[in-house]
Amino acid sequence: DVKVTQSSRYLVKRTGEKVFLECVQDMDHENMFWYRQDPGLGLRLIYFSYDVKMKEKGDIPEGYSVSREKKERFSLILESASTNQTSMYLCASSPLRSEAFFGQGTRLTVV
Amino acid sequence: DQQVKQNSPSLSVQEGRISILNCDYTNSMFDYFLWYKKYPAEGPTFLISISSIKDKNEDGRFTVFLNKSAKHLSLHIVPSQPGDSAVYFCAAISGTYKYIFGTGTRLKVLA
Numbered sequence: 129d130v131k132v133t134q135s136s137r138y139l140v141k142r143t144g145e146k147v148f149l150e151c152v153q154d155m156d157h158e159n160m161f162w163y164r165q166d167p168g169l170g171l172r173l174i175y176f177s178y179d180v181k182m183k184e185k186g187d188i189p190e191g192y193s194v195s196r197e198k199k200e201r202f203s204l205i206l207e208s209a210s211t212n213q214t215s216m217y218l219c220a221s222s223p224l225r226s227e228a229f230f231g232q233g234t235r236l237t238v239v
Numbered sequence: 240d241q242q243v244k245q246n247s248p249s250l251s252v253q254e255g256r257i258s259i260l261n262c263d264y265t266n267s268m269f270d271y272f273l274w275y276k277k278y279p280a281e282g283p284t285f286l287i288s289i290s291s292i293k294d295k296n297e298d299g300r301f302t303v304f305l306n307k308s309a310k311h312l313s314l315h316i317v318p319s320q321p322g323d324s325a326v327y328f329c330a331a332i333s334g335t336y337k338y339i340f341g342t343g344t345r346l347k348v349l350a
Contacts, residue, residue, distance in 0.1 A: 163340070170328060170341055170342035170343050173338070186337075220282075220338075224336075225271060225332060227285040229285070230283045231282050232282050233281065233282050
């Protein structure tokens with residue numbers, strides 16, 4: 129059974145903190161993605177990775193960085209959290225040009 | 240610039256009737272399209288996909304239609320059930336890696 133696991137369902141962090149969101153997939157997929165979902169804006173791509181140590185910016189990379197040291201793990205880092213980064217964060221993985229599988233999401237609140 | 244658009248933020252349908260969700264895209268290079276369903280506080284789950292070499296794909300109660308000349312796709316759900324109430328996202332794949340999502344349509348199926 130396909131599985132993408134995000135480390136936390138809910139997080140509350142303070143402004144200025146460094147925040148790590150972890151994602152692990154067990155399907156040996158090449159591609160991994162980080163999206164954020166906000167009302168009325170849909171799913172917006174932050175970063176994606178198509179191989180270990182490879183990454184590319186999505187549509188809204190500002191204020192974020194990523195790390196992919198192992199194929200199964202893709203981390204999203206908020207260097208200095210701000211209130212406008214309060215959102216639902218969704219990790220996904222996919223084989224090449226096929227449906228992506230999503231984790232359960234992390235609801236991050238920055239206060 | 241929104242490359243994948245879902246112009247109806249919400250839709251209400253009576254149980255047993257047809258639900259039609261629409262999606263428009265602007266990039267003629269997209270050649271693979273997907274529909275996802277999302278419940279609150281969960282990650283999106285894959286529903287159905289279609290390649291640009293086809294104009295229709297069917298899976299049980301779900302059918303996706305693609306009109307390449309109009310750059311339009313639609314998802315038909317027949318018959319609609321209360322459990323179908325969710326947010327539906329269409330997505331398009333650009334190249335090998337990048338999945339572009341629409342803003343979503345909230346479907347409510349009334350019992």
